Amino acid sequence: MTLISNGTIVDGKGTPAFIGDVYIDGDRIVDVTNHQPPATNHQPPTVIDATGAVVSPGFIDAHTHSDAYLVVEPDAPSKISQGITTEVNGQCGGSVAPRYGEARLSSDWAAILGERLTWHSLAEYREALEAARPAVNTVQFIGHNTLRSSVMGYAAREATPDELKKMERLLEESLDEGGHGLTTGLIYQPGRYSTPEEVTALARVAARKGGIYATHMRSEGDSILEAIDEVIELARATGIKAEISHLKTSGRANWGKIDAVIEKMEKGMEEGLLLGSDRYPYCAAGTDLDVVLPDWAQEGAAKAECERLADPAIRARIAEEINASARDWSTIMIGGTWHPDTKQYSGKTVAEILATMGSDPSVSPAGSDPAGRPYGRPGELICHILSLDGCKTGAFFFTMSEENLDRILALPWILPGSDASLRAPWGPLGADHPHPRAYGTMPEFYRRVRALGATREEAIARMTSKVAGRFGLKGRGVIEKGAFADIVVWDEGDFAAKATYLNPHRFSTGVRLAMVNGSIPYRDGVFTGNRSGRFI
Numbered sequence: 370m371t372l373i374s375n376g377t378i379v380d381g382k383g384t385p386a387f388i389g390d391v392y393i394d395g396d397r398i399v400d401v402t403n404h405q406p407p408a409t410n411h412q413p414p415t416v417i418d419a420t421g422a423v424v425s426p427g428f429i430d431a432h433t434h435s436d437a438y439l440v441v442e443p444d445a446p447s448k449i450s451q452g453i454t455t456e457v458n459g460q461c462g463g464s465v466a467p468r469y470g471e472a473r474l475s476s477d478w479a480a481i482l483g484e485r486l487t488w489h490s491l492a493e494y495r496e497a498l499e500a501a502r503p504a505v506n507t508v509q510f511i512g513h514n515t516l517r518s519s520v521m522g523y524a525a526r527e528a529t530p531d532e533l534k535k536m537e538r539l540l541e542e543s544l545d546e547g548g549h550g551l552t553t554g555l556i557y558q559p560g561r562y563s564t565p566e567e568v569t570a571l572a573r574v575a576a577r578k579g580g581i582y583a584t585h586m587r588s589e590g591d592s593i594l595e596a597i598d599e600v601i602e603l604a605r606a607t608g609i610k611a612e613i614s615h616l617k618t619s620g621r622a623n624w625g626k627i628d629a630v631i632e633k634m635e636k637g638m639e640e641g642l643l644l645g646s647d648r649y650p651y652c653a654a655g656t657d658l659d660v661v662l663p664d665w666a667q668e669g670a671a672k673a674e675c676e677r678l679a680d681p682a683i684r685a686r687i688a689e690e691i692n693a694s695a696r697d698w699s700t701i702m703i704g705g706t707w708h709p710d711t712k713q714y715s716g717k718t719v720a721e722i723l724a725t726m727g728s729d730p731s732v733s734p735a736g737s738d739p740a741g742r743p744y745g746r747p748g749e750l751i752c753h754i755l756s757l758d759g760c761k762t763g764a765f766f767f768t769m770s771e772e773n774l775d776r777i778l779a780l781p782w783i784l785p786g787s788d789a790s791l792r793a794p795w796g797p798l799g800a801d802h803p804h805p806r807a808y809g810t811m812p813e814f815y816r817r818v819r820a821l822g823a824t825r826e827e828a829i830a831r832m833t834s835k836v837a838g839r840f841g842l843k844g845r846g847v848i849e850k851g852a853f854a855d856i857v858v859w860d861e862g863d864f865a866a867k868a869t870y871l872n873p874h875r876f877s878t879g880v881r882l883a884m885v886n887g888s889i890p891y892r893d894g895v896f897t898g899n900r901s902g903r904f905i
Contacts (some may be wrong), residue, residue: 370394370412371887376419376858380848381426383826389877391424393854396886396901400850418903419605419858422881424663425829427454428811428853429836431647432668432786434458434581436509437478438466438792438798440485443503444896447792447803451795451811451866451877452857454885455905457840459510460614460788461585462554466494467543471522473670478817480707481797482763491546495904503902504890506855510583510877511548513558513571516540521558525668528567537574547904549840550580552614555587555596556660556668569603575610581644581840583612590619590768593626597633604642612839613777615788616646616777619654626772631780638782644839647786648768650813653870654730655704655788655804657700658764659755671760678756688748698723698747701885702870703754704763705801711757715802716871726750765804765870771842779821784836794874805873809866812877816865836866842905854887 373391378401380486392400392414430448433456439445448456459465463475468489473479479486483486488494498507520535521528540551549572554560572582580602586596597613604611613634618627659667659674666677666687678685698719700727706715714722726745751905754762777783789807792798806813811832818828846855857880864879876894883891888901 370399370414371417373419373424373856373858374423375416376422379423379425379826379829380666381830382835383830386523386826391848391856393856393887394400395886396854398848398850398852399858401848408829417858417882419881421860422673422858423861424848424856425827425859426833426852427883427885428452428456428785428858429457429842429846430787430810430835431457431784431836431839432460432788434460434463434788434790435507435640437482437790438475439503439505439507440497440501440799441481442791442796443501443551443900443902444793444890445504445791445795445895445902446794446896447808447876448502449883449885449896450880451809452859452880452883453508453797453811454855454857454883454902455504455842455845456506456791457508457549457786457836458512459512459548459741459833460552460554462512462557462560463516463551464510464512464515466491466515467519467539469519469539472518473672483700484837485728491543491548491660495547498904501682502901503685503903504896505885506845506905507902508549508842508905509547510550510552510581511540511543513551513553513563513568514557516571517559517563521559523669523673524561525562527564529686532803533567533570536571536894539569540574544578548580550582550609552583552585554585557587561587569606572603572605577609580609581612582607582609583735583832585614589615589617590623592620593623594629594633597630597637601633601637601640601642603716604637610644611642612644613646615786616648616783617654618773619766619768621768621770624773624881627773630775645782645784647784648774649786649788649806651804651806652769652771652774652775652818653765653767653804654703654763654769655763655806657760658701658703658751658762659710659760661691661694661696661751661765662687662755663702670821675756678752678760684752684756688746688752691751692746693749696747699744700767700768702765704765705803706754706758707761708757708759708762711754711762714754719750723747723750731847732823756772763802775817775821778817781827781831783831784839785810785832788846792874793874799874803873805866805868805870808873809877812864812879813866845905854884856884858882
């Protein structure tokens with residue numbers, strides 16, 4: 370038995386904090402007392418002194434992409450060090466399984482997994498995950514893009530009735546193997562080619578199995594209101610409960626839509642159609658740089674993109690269309706890169722890189738693209754970077770409003786979701802240049818919602834029990850007798866994000882200890898190797 374003694378217990382349910390003790394036996398909390406030892410025949414417990422610290426449920430990351438990396442780096446360093454004990458994975462339409470036919474994992478996943486990529490079905494992935502013994506629990510959704518590419522590749526067309534039936538059967542099989550529901554990423558390949566009817570048919574399968582629907586909508590900017598309507602209509606038609614992922618109003622021209630967005634969301638929740646949303650506490654989105662390519666040039670995903678860039682005439686057309694776009698290149702920062710010659714660009718905006726062209730030969734030794742055009746324009750520069758990186762380059766898009774972010778985070782139905790896979794400052798994951806949200810979402814969420822007026826108890830409830838309740842995670846997100854022993858001991862005054870866009874591989878501070886299912890994988894800055902995370 371373990372005793373966490375004399376801490377300030379915030380139970381995750383929103384009730385007032387109190388000084389007390391938490392007793393753990395095996396993977397469960399067996400008692401929570403105000404310094405009253407429980408009746409037990411066990412030997413005297415191992416005592417963890419939590420004097421002066423908050424003792425709360427482990428934080429639950431409502432929107433993550435760690436599916437693959439849990440096998441590569443099971444200590445989950447960037448997550449467990451900020452107090453995250455459970456992740457909700459398989460988001461934005463891209464899951465680690467099922468993987469058949471032409472389906473490919475995201476470029477960074479596939480490159481880093483290498484020979485570890487042994488599975489096709491969700492059941493096979495679960496076996497690989499359990500063999501890796503991850504430090505955190507995982508909830509696994511099934512991605513629509515993964516289903517679609519498994520059945521019909523990356524074709525830019527509607528699914529045939531037969532193809533849709535195959536997707537439905539594959540989804541049903543994956544849900545039977547432990548999938549928690551369906552997610553979509555309707556701005557990404559190949560989901561962007563799907564009709565609302567296709568998505569609705571798949572959501573109906575998930576609803577029949579008791580699953581949830583989470584969606585990166587077709588638009589988070591110009592057509593955001595219409596995109597919310599599509600989600601509401603899907604929920605109404607299928608009976609499924611829907612979560613809108615990482616709520617935002619992207620693009621300055623859309624910042625003024627925030628009132629209408631919130632009104633439409635809350636009406637959907639009042640009707641019982643929407644569950645709510647999640648959000649990371651930063652104003653830059655993070656995704657792949659290839660989203661700036663013209664739509665036609667993205668068809669077929671990375672492999673086809675690279676083939677187009679290798680053709681000088683097609684590459685020139687792509688560059689010219691990028692140059693003709695009205696993007697503000699000071700708002701797009703290069704993130705993770707893969708080629709030695711592109712590493713220099715990480716952490717710099719496209720505008721900053723362009724400003725050095727011509728004056729600093731080290732930035733671009735070649736000086737021009739294969740057709741002889743200078744790299745001093747955004748189109749040629751983007752094509753140059755993507756071509757070298759195999760179309761795997763990451764980027765940050767500073768297109769959101771701080772004022773709107775505060776409006777969103779102040780809403781009680783917004784939960785913390787990092788929208789990030791786990792990272793580590795070492796090994797294969799340390800060579801990347803991730804968004805700081807991978808390391809800092811929980812302390813930054815806590816800091817910002819407290820500054821917006823939430824009490825300590827309210828903020829912690831949104832990071833724990835409210836996430837568990839929304840996703841139906843029984844026995845998680847609370848400190849009470851009988852609950853799973855997912856617990857974080859942390860110093861409130863020192864709980865802070867240290868990762869930045871320029872220096873993202875920096876651990877958050879303040880977490881003394883993280884416990885998952887009764888084991889302690891992280892204590893006093895040390896990753897102990899005592900991992901007992903589970904597939905929930």
